[in-house]
Amino acid sequence: MADVIRQQQLGGVRREFAPWTDPAAAPLIRFDAxxxxxxxxxxxxxxxxxxxxxxxxxxxxxxxxxxxxxxRLLAGFETPDAGxxxxxxEDISAVPPHLRPVNMMFQSYALFPxxxxxxxxxxxxxxDGWPRARVDARVGQMLKLVQLDGLGARKPHQxxxxxxxxxxxxxxxxxxxxxxxLDEPMAALxxxxxxxxxxxxxxxxxxxxxxxxxxxxxxxxxxxVADRIGVMDKGRLVQVGTPAEIYEQxxxxxxxxxxxxxxxxxxxxxxxxxxxxxxxxxxxGVLLRALAxxxxxxxxxxxxxxxxxxxxxxxPDPLPPDTPNVLSGEVFDIAYLGDLSIxxxxxxxxxxxxxxxxxATRLVxxxxxxxxxxxxxxxxxxGVLLTR
Amino acid sequence: xxxxxxxxxxxxxxGFAFLYVPILLVVIYSFNASxxxxxxxxxxxKWYAALLANTQLLDAARVxxxxxxxxxTIATVLGTLVAIVLVRFGRFRGRLVFSSLVYAPLVMPExxxxxxxxxLYVAVAFDRGFWTVTLAHxxxxxxxxxxxxxxRLISFDRSLEEAAQDLGCPPAETFFRITLPIxxxxxxxxxxxxxTLSLDDLVIASFTSGPGATTLPIQIxxxxxxxxxxxxxxxSTILIGLVTLAVIAFSLSTKRSEVERQxxxxxxxT
Numbered sequence: 001m002a003d004v005i006r007q008q009q010l011g012g013v014r015r016e017f018a019p020w021t022d023p024a025a026a027p028l029i030r031f032d033a034x035x036x037x038x039x040x041x042x043x044x045x046x047x048x049x050x051x052x053x054x055x056x057x058x059x060x061x062x063x064x065x066x067x068x069x070x071x072r073l074l075a076g077f078e079t080p081d082a083g084x085x086x087x088x089x090e091d092i093s094a095v096p097p098h099l100r101p102v103n104m105m106f107q108s109y110a111l112f113p114x115x116x117x118x119x120x121x122x123x124x125x126x127x128d129g130w131p132r133a134r135v136d137a138r139v140g141q142m143l144k145l146v147q148l149d150g151l152g153a154r155k156p157h158q159x160x161x162x163x164x165x166x167x168x169x170x171x172x173x174x175x176x177x178x179x180x181x182l183d184e185p186m187a188a189l190x191x192x193x194x195x196x197x198x199x200x201x202x203x204x205x206x207x208x209x210x211x212x213x214x215x216x217x218x219x220x221x222x223x224x225v226a227d228r229i230g231v232m233d234k235g236r237l238v239q240v241g242t243p244a245e246i247y248e249q250x251x252x253x254x255x256x257x258x259x260x261x262x263x264x265x266x267x268x269x270x271x272x273x274x275x276x277x278x279x280x281x282x283x284x285g286v287l288l289r290a291l292a293x294x295x296x297x298x299x300x301x302x303x304x305x306x307x308x309x310x311x312x313x314x315x316p317d318p319l320p321p322d323t324p325n326v327l328s329g330e331v332f333d334i335a336y337l338g339d340l341s342i343x344x345x346x347x348x349x350x351x352x353x354x355x356x357x358x359x360a361t362r363l364v365x366x367x368x369x370x371x372x373x374x375x376x377x378x379x380x381x382x383g384v385l386l387t388r
Numbered sequence: 389x390x391x392x393x394x395x396x397x398x399x400x401x402x403g404f405a406f407l408y409v410p411i412l413l414v415v416i417y418s419f420n421a422s423x424x425x426x427x428x429x430x431x432x433x434k435w436y437a438a439l440l441a442n443t444q445l446l447d448a449a450r451v452x453x454x455x456x457x458x459x460x461t462i463a464t465v466l467g468t469l470v471a472i473v474l475v476r477f478g479r480f481r482g483r484l485v486f487s488s489l490v491y492a493p494l495v496m497p498e499x500x501x502x503x504x505x506x507x508l509y510v511a512v513a514f515d516r517g518f519w520t521v522t523l524a525h526x527x528x529x530x531x532x533x534x535x536x537x538x539x540r541l542i543s544f545d546r547s548l549e550e551a552a553q554d555l556g557c558p559p560a561e562t563f564f565r566i567t568l569p570i571x572x573x574x575x576x577x578x579x580x581x582x583x584t585l586s587l588d589d590l591v592i593a594s595f596t597s598g599p600g601a602t603t604l605p606i607q608i609x610x611x612x613x614x615x616x617x618x619x620x621x622x623x624s625t626i627l628i629g630l631v632t633l634a635v636i637a638f639s640l641s642t643k644r645s646e647v648e649r650q651x652x653x654x655x656x657x658t
Contacts, residue, residue, distance in 0.1 A: 077550055097553045110551035114569045124555035175555065 017227065018242075019052040026089065028053040028211055029074065029179060034083035036069055043069040045235035046083070056205050056212045058226035060219060062258075066235040067215045071181050074213065075104045087178065098127075103177035107184040109168035111156040117167050118143070118152035124175040142170040145204065162193050169201075173208070180205075182214040186221065198224045219259045223247070231255050247308075249293070252388045256306040261342070263312070263353045264386075265305040269297050276380045279305055283349040289324050290383030297387045304386040311382035312355035314343055315375045316368050325383070327353060327376045331368060345374055411628060418621035425616050435618040445623050448607035452587055455518065455603060459525035460582035464575055466526065467533025467582075474534070475541040491535075493528040501528060502595030509596065516598025524596040525589060529582035536581060536642070540574035573641045580638040584631050 019025040027050035036044040044066045051057045059067040072078045073085055076097035085093050092100060103124065112120050118139050125135045143149050146166035156164055165185065172180055185201070186194040202225050205212045216222050222229050223243040230240045231254075239251045250256035253264060265288055267279040277292040290305045297303050313319075319326050329347040342356045355376055368374060418436070422429030439445060470490050474483070493501060505524045509516055548570070552562040568575075590605040597603060604627060611620050 075550075075554060096559075097550070098556050098558050102554075104551070104554045106547045106551055108545060108547050110545065110547040112548060112552070112566060112570075123552070123557075127556035171551075171555070 017054070019055070020050070020228065025052060027051060028055075028088060029213070030084075030086040030089075031070070031073075032084040032086060034070075034073060034080045034085060036066075036073060036078055037081050042066075042235045044073065044080075047235070047237050048083075049230060049237060049240065051211065051213060053211055054209050056202065056214070056225055056227045058222035058229045059213065059215045059232060060217070060222040060229050060258075061232035062217055065232040067217075067232045068183060069235075070232070071104070071183060071213065071215050074179070075102055075181055076100045101178045102181060103172040103175055103179075104181040104183060105168050105172040105185050107187055109156075109164050109188075111164060111167055111171070113156055115155075116152065117148065117154050117156065117159070120156070120167055121152075121171045121174050124171065128175060138174055142174050145173070146170045161188055162197075165189060165197065169204075173204075173210075176208075177210070179211045179213060182212060184216055185214065186216075186218075194221070195224075201225055223259075231258060233258075248384075250306060250384060250386070253304055253306070253386055256384065256386065261309050261354055261356075262306045263309070265307070265383075267303060267305065269299050269301045269303045271299050277303070277385050279303055279385070283351055284327075284347065286327065288383070289380040290385045291381050292385055297385075301387065305383040306386055307353075307378045307383050309342055309354040309356040310340075312353065312376055312378045314345070314355040314357060314368065315377075316372060317375070319375045319377055323377050324380055325378050329353065329374060329376065331370055331372045331374055334368070334370065343368065343374070345376060414621050415625045415628065418618060418625040420618055420621075423618060425618065425621075435622040438619050439622045439626075442619060444602075445604070445607055445611075445619070448602045448604045449623070449626075451518065451601055452604035455522050455525060455593075455601075456583045456586040459522045459529060459586045460579045462522070462526045463529040463533050463582040464579045467530045467578055468537050468575060470530065470534040471537035471541055474538055475544075491531050494531045494535075496528075498528075498589075498591040502592040505592070506595040516596060517601040521593050521597045521601055521603065524592050525582075525586040528592065529585050532581050532585065533575075533578035536578040537571065537574050540571050544571065573644050577638050577641045580634050580641070584634040584638070587627070587631060587634075 029049075029051040031047050031049040034044055034047050035042055047066075047070060059070060061067045069078060073080055076092070076095060076099075080093055083093075084091050087100070087102070112123065115123070121139045121142050122135050125138050130138070139152065143152055146169055148163060148166055148170070151159070151163065156167065159167065165188070169185070182201075186197055189197060198221060201212075212225075214222070214225060223246075226243060228240060228242055229246050231238045231246065233254050239246060239255045241249070246255060246259055250259065256262045256264070265279070265281050266283075267281040267288060270278045270280050270287070272278065272292060273289070275292055276289050279288045279290065280286075281288055288305055327347060329345040331343055332346040332352065333344040335342040335344075336359075338359070340356050340358045342354060345353050345355065347353060353376055417425055419431050419433065420428055421432035421434065474487055474490075477483075502524070505520075505527070506516075508514075509520050514520060544567070548566055549562050552566045553559060557565060588605065589603075590609055593603045594606050594609075597606060604623065608620055608623060608627075611617065
């Protein structure tokens with residue numbers, strides 16, 4: 001939770017940055033209906049996506065969703081079967097990797113084991129034919145940037161995992177690429193180090209003013225570092241938006257379920273009351289109310305209402321009769337997380353609903369315990385109506 | 389620590405005796421002062437001195453070393469290419485046939501390999517000499533090099549090459565700057581193995597060598613048919629020493645590459 005708060009503060013600093021809302025802005029990277037097949041399987045299936053200069057963009061999805069293939073298309077390790085990849089307006093689909101102004105940080109770090117840390121970092125600049133003095137100066141600068149001064153002479157195997165990760169970052173930044181690609185850069189780090197590194201990465205990206213594209217399966221990581229997130233499923237981009245948009249207005253059950261915790265109510269759309277949709281829940285027959293938003297569904301259609309646990313209210317006493325969306329049940333499980341507690345409630349129809357409550361005061365005894373009868377409710381604005 | 393009983397030590401001694409007493413005898417008798425092989429007449433290095441004067445044996449030794457060095461070098465280049473094709477080119481058409489043909493010489497009886505090469509050389513009227521033996525040795529040592537290098541390439545992390553290309557290194561240069569230095573221990577191991585095999589070989593060499601290209605094993609074998617002389621013992625001792633050195637170097641370099649690989653893997657895991 002602390003992460004989210006800090007992220008919001010950082011987000012505040014950068015609030016002005018939103019080139020994707022400006023129709024006149026030219027994207028730095030453009031995927032134009034790109035498809036890549038491996039045998040019969042389309043790893044990337046007709047993806048169109050714009051990424052803007054200085055943006056920190058996260059490709060998020062489970063393993064096998066095509067996010068790594070999309071990144072490798074950008075690096076040049078794969079060529080598209082259909083569609084184009086554009087960088088700065090130029091079609092780079094056929095340009096081999098060593099001629100692209102794009103650098104990548106590999107998941108395995110891929111440090112050259114037979115070279116020192118300094119030689120690893122110097123490799124890219126040397127390949128570009130920089131003069132010796134400039135290469136040396138750049139290596140020093142990069143070592144400083146990733147806080148590895150004095151370790152230039154070490155071999156990769158003499159470093160810790162976290163240090164190796166920094167060397168890989170320094171090496172991929174050494175040539176000041178137009179775009180830095182990061183393939184699961186923190187997968188091998190422990191949680192504490194990962195969180196520190198995430199903030200450091202954001203700081204570096206902001207300082208250098210570079211465009212970063214990160215591939216990750218960790219939604220918390222994506223939400224922490226990225227300006228925008230592209231959620232992928234089975235080779236397709238399901239939703240692209242800022243972390244807040246993705247979290248608060250998921251466009252499908254897949255996104256709602258993948259990002260964060262959610263309770264889904266399946267029901268039939270009965271009609272509208274102003275801009276509030278009326279949904280009859282299938283299992284219980286209860287009439288639920290949620291903001292209709294953008295969802296366009298005809299009465300009678302199957303729809304879902306997604307409710308985040310922190311937006312549901314839980315109470316040990318019956319709620320006033322005019323409260324909307326009141327449900328009841330018995331506490332099935334309690335997860336005490338310190339800063340908040342998550343209650344899993346079993347409803348009379350056998351379905352479960354999750355609600356969380358911040359532990360704002362230091363209560364020794366919890367007012368809600370296992371098997372207690374509880375009442376749940378959520379405001380119509382808290383529920384997201386989904387049609388798929 | 390586990391303690392070993394007298395029985396274990398006895399078994400171990402018997403095993404080693406079975407393997408190494410014959411070799412030890414050759415070494416001991418090379419220092420025998422007597423010309424008679426069966427009678428010990430005191431320590432002497434005179435047969436080594438005599439060996440230095442025996443131009444026939446020295447020529448043969450030189451030929452053997454040349455053949456071994458040249459054939460091991462050619463076999464290492466070709467065997468490495470074979471390994472790269474087998475590991476890197478995926479499932480191309482005829483892969484099974486290709487790999488079977490490459491590895492067939494490993495199981496082929498040497499007599500047959502030698503005979504068939506002899507027939508070939510005669511058929512194409514290739515005068516037998518240094519190059520015929522060398523080529524013959526390349527044909528059978530190449531497979532060993534291919535196996536050693538292949539096993540190293542299988543565990544090679546391809547993302548290292550991708551990283552190099554990503555940083556602006558063209559594909560061919562990537563091979564020489566990244567791939568080759570990393571797999572070099574396996575290449576050295578393969579070269580040493582090929583060198584040793586070539587130095588040892590009697591059967592194929594006797595089919596494929598000609599006048600002026602008598603290798604050391606052939607020279608020793610033909611000399612022994614006229615009776616074992618202490619000079620031959622001395623020559624054999626030197627040969628044993630050379631082969632032992634090569635084998636030790638081979639295992640050290642494979643061990644080193646293995647240790648490095650494990651270290652790299654541990655590195656990736658932490």
